[in-house]
Amino acid sequence: xxxxxxxxxxxxxxxxxxxxxxxxxxQPPVTVWQTDTEIPDVDLIAIPGGFSFxxxxxxGAIAARSPVMRAVAxxxxxxxxxxxxxxxxxxxxxxxxxxGVLMRNASLRFVxxxxxxxxxxxxxxxxxxxxQHQIIRCPVAHHDGNYFADAETLARIEGEGQVVFRxxxxxxxxxxxxxxxGIINDRGNVLGLMPHPENLIEAAHGGTDGRLLFESVLGxxx
Amino acid sequence: MIKARVTVTLKNGVLDPQGxxxxxxxxxxxxxxxxxxxxxxxxxxxxxxxxxxxxxxxLEAMCEKxxxxxxxxxxxxxxx
Numbered sequence: 001x002x003x004x005x006x007x008x009x010x011x012x013x014x015x016x017x018x019x020x021x022x023x024x025x026x027q028p029p030v031t032v033w034q035t036d037t038e039i040p041d042v043d044l045i046a047i048p049g050g051f052s053f054x055x056x057x058x059x060g061a062i063a064a065r066s067p068v069m070r071a072v073a074x075x076x077x078x079x080x081x082x083x084x085x086x087x088x089x090x091x092x093x094x095x096x097x098x099x100g101v102l103m104r105n106a107s108l109r110f111v112x113x114x115x116x117x118x119x120x121x122x123x124x125x126x127x128x129x130x131x132q133h134q135i136i137r138c139p140v141a142h143h144d145g146n147y148f149a150d151a152e153t154l155a156r157i158e159g160e161g162q163v164v165f166r167x168x169x170x171x172x173x174x175x176x177x178x179x180x181x182g183i184i185n186d187r188g189n190v191l192g193l194m195p196h197p198e199n200l201i202e203a204a205h206g207g208t209d210g211r212l213l214f215e216s217v218l219g220x221x222x
Numbered sequence: 223m224i225k226a227r228v229t230v231t232l233k234n235g236v237l238d239p240q241g242x243x244x245x246x247x248x249x250x251x252x253x254x255x256x257x258x259x260x261x262x263x264x265x266x267x268x269x270x271x272x273x274x275x276x277x278x279x280x281l282e283a284m285c286e287k288x289x290x291x292x293x294x295x296x297x298x299x300x301x302x
Contacts, residue, residue, distance in 0.1 A: 058291055065288060094291070101293040108239050148236065148294060175237070 001218040003029040003044040006072065008063045011050030011087060013196065020198035021046065024214045034066040039075055044217055047072070049086030049141070049196060059102060059144045060090030069095050081125060081217050082190040086142055089182070089192030098185055098192050099157060100149035105142070106175025112141040117181055117195060118168035121161045124184055126191045129212035129221030135168050136209035138195035145194040147176040147183075157183055165193050191217075224269040224277045226301045230290045231262035265289055274301055 003021045007014055014031075021044075022028045029046070032039050039045060053062035063069065069091065076082045076097060084092040092098045105111060114137055122132040130136065149157065154177065157163055165182035172179045174194070182193025197210025215221040232238050238260050245259040267284075269277045278301060285297040 057288070061288065061291070101291055103237070103294065104239055106237065106239050108243055146237075150293065175239075 001025050001044065001220075002027070002040075002042040003046060003218070004039055004042040005029045005031050006034075006045065006047045006068055006088075007031050008034045008050075008052040008066065008068070008091075010052045010054055011048050013049035013086065013198070016196070016198045017046050017048040017085070020201050020210075020214060024201065024211065024220070025218050032068055032071070034063070034068050036068050037071055039068070039071045042075075042080065043219075044081045044083060045072055045075060047082070047084040047088030047091055048198075049088060052087055052091065055087075055144070058094065060087060060092075060094040063087075063091045064094035064096075073097060076185075076190050079187075079189055083126065083217065084190075084192040085196055085198065086145075086194055089194055090144065092190060092192045097190050098183055099153045099162075100147055100183070102144050102194070103146040103148055104144050105146050105173070107173075110141075110143040111145075111173040112139075113173065114139050115171035115173055115181075115195065116168040118166045119164070120166045121164045121184070123161070124164055124188055124191070126184070126213055126217045127164055129216040137200065137207055138197055138210060139199050140173055140195045142174070142194055145174040145176065147174075147180040147194075149177065154178065160186060162186065164191060165195070224272060224274060224301060226267045226269065226277060226281055226299060228265040228267060228281060228285060228289055228297060228299050229262060230265070230285070230295050230297045232260055233294055233296055236294045262295075263289075277301060 119130040166179040197213045200210035241259040241261045281299045290297040
């Protein structure tokens, strides 16, 4: 499986994402820069975390309007898998590729810690390696992870199984509505989540709970 | 030259923890009777030319496309 990683000024988790994809898929992802208008043929496009464009205006707002994101949207429309982690999730929301918005954490504090995630929908291309309702460990590190959507949108994504990850066991770190940590589009090929599965993929990280997400979407899960 | 001010505010019902923190800080400074603070953004925008109607249309499009996230924010445009 071939993958691509989107690079934008201000991202800082790109090396982690590249390392995870390289180690798990066995080949390094291609990288695409913010001004690129075409993305090579790949199976997965990952948008890493960080603070693209300094989080100016709103998190992910400027990045979502950059040329490369138009190319990402075109690829997504063709069915290519797209994964947005942390700032990548914020960018996908701002680009209108996922519904809702991520606001400032309810605590107003930057949170950097490990939380528990429940796999709320194991019937997606990104989560089929997990068991339904499995609880996994995952690190978070963000200031704006407070998911919000209007009541109608919320009812729709809950009803359609588009909520893929929830903060579990009282570990909601940001005030997200319904403990939402990650959602998928209605077509099932664009996933955004605040936690960092790429930071829990090998023993040196202290655990491998995030690895199955990559193995699932890369077609390597058992 | 057309000068405009765009104001972006949170919609009613959307939690504003920053506004709450400011509200509490104001109370801490001894300002009594502050019952609510909502934080927003102001953009002062200058547009070349003198076509006010086009400016109004463009400014509203700017709000829809970039300046506001209409999931949680309202905007208003004032041309001076």
